[in-house]
């Protein structure tokens with residue numbers, strides 16, 4: 001059987017000081033009811049950076065002013081394979097709101113381990129903590 005195509009996803013770690021913004025996925029979504037870093041699928045013809053700007057406008061109503069690559073994670077779920085392009089965002093205009101009615105929380109980075117994230121997300125917390133220490 002051919003390997004299914006990898007879905008490229010632009011994901012934002014949005015930081016305000018030592019606080020990180022997380023959002024709750026809807027029950028009916030893939031990896032539903034878990035917390036996530038906002039973002040979504042990169043569409044045809046878009047760069048990762050462009051996709052992130054679009055997704056954060058659509059999902060949170062903020063305008064990203066700068067972003068930097070934090071890490072990349074390839075993960076095979078039983079039903080699909082994703083490649084998360086995780087970007088660090090600490091400059092943006094506007095105040096994030098859950099435009100898709102998703103609950104949002106600003107969480108101290110050190111408290112992230114007490115939230116349940118999609119299975120692919122394991123390495124992200126460590127990368128955040130490392131980034132904040134530098």
Ligand SMILES: Nc1nc2c([nH]c(=O)n2[C@@H]2O[C@H](COP(=O)(O)OP(=O)(O)OP(=O)(O)O)[C@@H](O)[C@H]2O)c(=O)[nH]1
Pocket residue numbers: 007009010011029030031035036037038039040041055082084118119120121
């Ligand atoms: N946004 C986001 N997606 C993640 C994370 N971790 C993770 O495995 N994913 C997976 O990445 C895939 C695409 O993300 P998404 O559901 O946000 O895509 P999207 O905004 O384009 O949504 P849509 O398909 O409802 O239009 C999903 O299969 C999701 O489970 C994460 O931290 N944030």
Ligand SMILES: [Mg+2]
Pocket residue numbers: 038039040041059
């Ligand atoms: Mg999304």
